[in-house]
């Protein structure tokens with residue numbers, strides 16, 4: 001195999017983009033179009049005759065690009081970019097009203113440039129990479145008749161098997177043009193009986209995995225809410241028919257964008273699959289005057305021959321290294337307590353400090369004061385826009401409050417919803433024009449609020465000053481940036497072309513985030529939009545973590561977090577332990593299961609600690625100790641979805657890069673009677689290395705056994721009675737404990753676990769696995785000396 005560099009090679013008008021394990025090849029045709037040749041497993045740089053689509057027969061009813069060349073029909077070719085109205089009848093990546101008033105465009109190759117490092121910065125967020133990590137190829141195309149030029153920008157990230165793409169249009173003509181659609185990426189691949197996997201969802205049901213076989217015609221994933229939305233995430237993948245979690249060819253796609261997105265996969269009658277992703281053309285129109293430029297957001301693509309799991313890990317590593325802001329790359333995220341589910345809007349300083357004190361005793365590191373701390377924000381009908389602390393709730397103001405927290409050993413974090421305004425607010429009373437609305441039309445409310453017009457510079461300045469002043473007024477280490485409604489009534493008085501509204505809103509948001517957080521890089525930003533309504537790579541460029549969902553039920557979270565893990569790393573997912581029964585599902589789950597799901601992410605607690613028993617608090621203390629020990633692994637380790645829900649069980653694993661440590665979790669969603677033998681399936685361990693695998697201690701609450709306690713109790717106890725409830729506060733039974741020492745190869749062959757409870761009684765040798773139960777197992781590399789110690793039961 002050749003050396004790693006260069007990553008981009010041009011030979012005989014053929015471009016080879018080489019990553020560690022993949023090759024992406026295209027060439028310039030005799031008519032100046034870019035023909036896609038190959039994307040897949042890494043190949044040496046050599047002539048591509050055997051790879052390319054043949055053009056040896058003439059197709060009936062096709063429109064020829066040139067009469068002299070009867071086989072050259074754009075409709076039957078795999079292209080890197082296609083114009084419109086020139087014989088390619090698949091969807092075009094561009095819809096541009098050209099200087100001549102038509103929508104016909106035809107871009108031909110002019111020249112190329114290769115540069116070290118990533119593309120230059122623009123007003124949109126882009127992945128970041130330095131010269132020894134990536135290389136950029138810029139291909140210049142031009143429609144010579146219209147004098148519109150197009151740059152296709154490719155950046156090759158060697159180590160992650162990732163290529164990014166975006167498109168930059170320049171109007172060199174003497175007339176203004178209108179862009180109605182300009183995709184970031186267009187790619188044609190011959191079909192490999194692809195299955196598309198994507199994420200659909202809703203509020204409290206984000207990240208739901210869905211799989212679709214590609215039909216002839218077009219499949220679209222999109223958002224029209226003004227944000228990337230929880231309905232259809234911009235990320236998706238195409239997997240070959242035989243691909244599994246661990247094997248087969250998979251192509252992954254995502255977009256560094258937080259607004260209305262659009263991804264289309266179109267299968268033609270010739271079995272060619274066209275993939276496009278970019279800004280949603282629905283309602284979009286952008287005026288590009290003479291000499292002006294319009295840039296699309298950056299698309300991200302990856303290829304893996306190691307199945308869907310391989311694709312996920314490519315994306316995870318890429319996001320951790322190249323999307324997340326440099327200060328937070330690989331940096332531990334604090335364990336937090338959030339005030340929302342405990343207090344909502346109803347609190348005072350005493351209550352907050354009481355919660356904080358208990359949190360600090362448990363080992364929590366950051367106290368997040370959620371909604372309700374400012375203006376007249378005693379409910380969700382007032383106050384948004386007025387970020388003046390409410391002195392009734394926090395009499396001394398934020399600084400002394402934060403200092404009190406700091407004295408308890410806690411950092412201080414604060415909630416804002418800066419893009420929104422309540423009509424009942426001082427800001428609205430002074431600046432009603434700041435809100436998005438159409439003259440003569442009653443604006444629609446969402447959660448009783450209007451949207452601020454971020455397309456306006458004065459509004460952006462106001463937000464930057466307001467939020468910035470608060471951040472500088474107290475020691476604030478964390479910000480939760482919320483956004484709780486979809487956008488409607490899109491209009492801004494300052495825009496000549498209202499079709500620009502949505503995109504200008506997002507550009508405005510990015511500008512605000514840059515101005516507030518670039519000068520304050522140490523502040524940890526967690527973005528949120530009623531949970532995961534804006535979970536995308538654009539936001540991740542600013543906020544290293546995102547509040548995954550308002551749904552904290554651990555069983556629901558298994559699906560939500562597992563779905564998102566297809567495309568996003570664990571370090572990006574805020575995951576909290578909340579109260580049981582759960583407030584949205586009424587499901588009762590153990591503290592252990594709530595922690596076991598939440599620890600695969602950025603751990604937090606969001607419940608009233610006053611209402612916990614001593615037992616619960618001891619358990620939480622142990623959970624946090626364990627999390628801190630394994631934190632780097634749980635936030636930044638390589639993630640494996642070992643088993644998915646089909647059998648009622650889910651298994652997840654994280655493993656360190658050096659393969660010395662791993663954590664495996666087994667979740668039972670629904671118990672079955674007469675359960676079969678359970679096995680753990682760790683992966684990616686060093687085959688010849690010796691490891692100890694041991695279960696993390698679990699306590700069994702006696703109340704959950706109900707009337708069964710009478711089998712072991714000397715006195716009769718009522719299962720719903722006060723005695724059992726009281727006893728439950730103080731006593732618990734030890735859960736089953738398991739330890740095995742074996743080589744990686746043996747563990748990977750499957751670890752047979754002790755029997756699960758089947759109704760024949762309790763013992764410490766039986767794993768209590770009812771509905772929603774779970775266990776986690778720690779795997780640690782050991783040397784011979786450690787193994788001997790282990791025999792004395794001392795290994796740790």
Ligand code: DGJ
Pocket residue numbers: 340370371415482484528529530531547549550
């Ligand atoms: C929606 C968020 O998702 C919640 O976590 C909380 O911050 C509320 N907004 C506060 O209004």
